[in-house]
Every structure is written in structure tokens, then in C-alpha cells.
Amino acid sequence: MSGSSASAPHAVTYSYLGPVGTFTWAALRQVPEAAGQVWRSVNNVGEALDDVVTGRSIGAVIAIENSVEGGVSATQDALANIPGLRITGEYLVPVDFVLVARPGTTLADVRVIAAHPVAYAQCHLWLDARLPEHEHLPATSNVSAAAQLLADNPIADAAVAPPGIEKEHAVAVLAEHIGDNPNAVTRFVLVTSSTTIPPRTGADKTSVIVELPTDQPGALVEMLEQFATRGVNLSLLESRPIGDELGRYRFVIDLDGHVLDERVADALLGLKRFSPKVLFLGSYPRADKVAVTVTSRYDDEVFIDARDWLRGLISGEPDEP
Numbered sequence: 427m428s429g430s431s432a433s434a435p436h437a438v439t440y441s442y443l444g445p446v447g448t449f450t451w452a453a454l455r456q457v458p459e460a461a462g463q464v465w466r467s468v469n470n471v472g473e474a475l476d477d478v479v480t481g482r483s484i485g486a487v488i489a490i491e492n493s494v495e496g497g498v499s500a501t502q503d504a505l506a507n508i509p510g511l512r513i514t515g516e517y518l519v520p521v522d523f524v525l526v527a528r529p530g531t532t533l534a535d536v537r538v539i540a541a542h543p544v545a546y547a548q549c550h551l552w553l554d555a556r557l558p559e560h561e562h563l564p565a566t567s568n569v570s571a572a573a574q575l576l577a578d579n580p581i582a583d584a585a586v587a588p589p590g591i592e593k594e595h596a597v598a599v600l601a602e603h604i605g606d607n608p609n610a611v612t613r614f615v616l617v618t619s620s621t622t623i624p625p626r627t628g629a630d631k632t633s634v635i636v637e638l639p640t641d642q643p644g645a646l647v648e649m650l651e652q653f654a655t656r657g658v659n660l661s662l663l664e665s666r667p668i669g670d671e672l673g674r675y676r677f678v679i680d681l682d683g684h685v686l687d688e689r690v691a692d693a694l695l696g697l698k699r700f701s702p703k704v705l706f707l708g709s710y711p712r713a714d715k716v717a718v719t720v721t722s723r724y725d726d727e728v729f730i731d732a733r734d735w736l737r738g739l740i741s742g743e744p745d746e747p
């Protein structure tokens with residue numbers, strides 16, 4: 427295992443939803459700069475982000491989206507509400523689940539199942555079909571779900587956990603591959619408080635959170651036009667309630683490209699002019715490293731040429747016939 431749990435003064439620390447063995451831990455193992463640093467296991471996303479805000483940790487790895495359930499709302503809301511956070515990297519972890527219990531337990535004995543809510547949501551078809559009368563006991567993580575089976579006076583009979591858990595804890599596997607989608611993948615992000623934007627790689631993503639002007643018919647279309655008219659593709663668009671009154675939503679958006687791409691910068695300027703609140707969460711390399719391609723009319727040079735043309739007109743140069 428890379429990383430260490432021992433704390434040293436002024437050590438570079440990364441926070442993650444622990445303990446060791448969670449999918450979040452697997453994501454942190456993909457962060458090159460975290461290798462050999464201190465890894466701090468925390469119980470929830472709020473705690474991880476608080477570590478970053480207070481400077482206790484230099485970064486936190488948190489789950490932001492999965493291919494079955496969509497955006498992780500706790501993460502989206504935390505990023506919208508806690509100022510000064512930036513996403514600097516993304517990492518993909520395939521997620522597969524097993525059902526475990528104390529040795530000797532059979533499937534027929536299982537009534538209460540400990541599971542992280544996101545994991546539970548991804549296994550509910552399997553659980554509903556095999557154990558229709560089960561009860562869900564929420565756990566703080568996939569590994570803590572299994573660990574609590576071995577606590578004194580455990581409440582749960584079984585737990586949803588990552589494969590391999592039986593090597594770390596004295597539990598027995600009752601069933602494998604219980605996830606409802608065999609290709610499920612969770613996307614994690616590295617969040618820091620540094621405002622330095624990672625360099626442009628050509629295979630980048632930008633995350634923003636946008637509020638719409640109130641009571642303006644067509645505002646959503648106008649927001650989307652900012653991207654469409656600059657050839658910017660969106661890879662995530664979700665609405666979350668702002669929370670102050672019914673009917674007010676903010677939009678969580680991931681788009682293809684980097685803020686240093688002219689078309690992305692221009693789309694952000696358009697958004698800023700129209701929206702009462704735009705929160706830039708960061709531009710960072712895509713986990714899949716797939717280069718972003720655009721048709722030539724959205725290339726950087728086209729925007730630069732247009733700006734030069736306008737500057738020329740303003741400074742008195744004759745327009746070309």
C-alpha cells in the first residue's frame with residue numbers, strides 16, 4: 427500500500443473516505459502526488475472537505491458521480507456551498523460489490539444489511555429480489571459497513587462491501603457481483619484549496635456550478651446556448667435545489683475542455699454575463715485521457731482572429747473587403 431496513516435508535523439496529508447480498502451482509497455492510489463504522503467481516513471465528504479479548507483490536508487479525494495446513480499448529491503452540494511475549493515484531477519474506479527456476513531451466517535439468516543447509501547442504491551435490484559424483506563442500515567463507507575459486522579453487539583446481519591474485503595476482515599462472502607450494473611464506474615475528484623489551475627493537456631474537463639436568473643422564461647435554454655454557440659460539449663448536467671425556497675435550482679455542469687481553450691473561456695464569459703452566480707470549480711485532465719476534438723470553426727485561432735479583427739477596427743485599421 428502507498429501512503430501511511432502515521433501523522434507527522436507539517437506532513438503533506440490527503441483525506442479520503444476510509445478506512446483502507448474503500449473505493450475512495452482505490453481512487454487515492456491513482457493520485458501520483460499522494461504516493462508516499464500521509465493519508466487521513468475520514469467518515470464523510472464534509473469532513474474531507476473541511477480538512478482541505480482548514481489546511482489540515484492539502485487535498486481530498488471524494489466521489490462525485492457514478493454511472494448508475496448519477497451525481498453524488500452530498501458532494502455536489504458541498505462544492506456549491508463551501509467557498510475556495512478547486513478540483514484538480516479526476517480518477518475512475520470500476521465498482522463491484524459483494525455481500526458479506528459473519529462466518530456461519532447463511533443468506534436465509536440475513537435481515538438487516540449495512541451498506542453505504544450509494545452502494546445500496548447500486549445493489550438494490552439484487553437485494554430486493556433475493557432478500558425482499560431486508561432492512562437497510564446506512565454505513566459511512568463500504569468498508570465500515572463490513573467492519574461493523576464484527577463490532578460488539580452488531581445490528582447488521584450482512585454488509586455490502588468491495589471484493590477482497592474478506593482478506594482484511596474476518597467475514598465470509600455470501601454472494602459476489604451483486605451490483606445491478608456489471609459495468610458500474612465511480613468518478614472521483616481530487617479537491618484542493620489551491621487556485622493554481624492545472625496546465626492544459628488537450629484532454630481536459632471543466633466543472634462549473636451555475637444559477638439561473640429567476641422568473642425568466644427560457645433561461646435554461648439561454649444557459650445551454652452559451653455552450654452550443656461555442657461548440658462546447660457537456661458531459662454532465664444536473665440540477666440541485668439551492669435549498670432556500672421551493673423551485674430554485676442550481677446546475678452542476680461538466681464540459682469538455684480547459685478554461686485556457688478560447689471556446690471554453692468565451693462560453694464562461696457568456697455565462698457570467700447572464701447568470702447571477704457562476705462558480706468555477708476547476709479545469710483538470712480527464713481521467714480517460716481522451717483528447718477533446720472540436721470542429722475547426724471552434725479552434726483557438728478562430729476566436730483569436732475574430733478578436734484581432736475587432737481590435738483592429740477599434741484602433742482604426744481598415745476592414746478587409
Ligand SMILES: O=C(O)C(=O)Cc1ccccc1
Nearest residue numbers: 448449450542544545567568
Ligand atoms: O469509497 C467507498 O468505498 C465508499 O464507501 C463510497 C462509495 C460508495 C459506492 C460507490 C463508490 C464509492
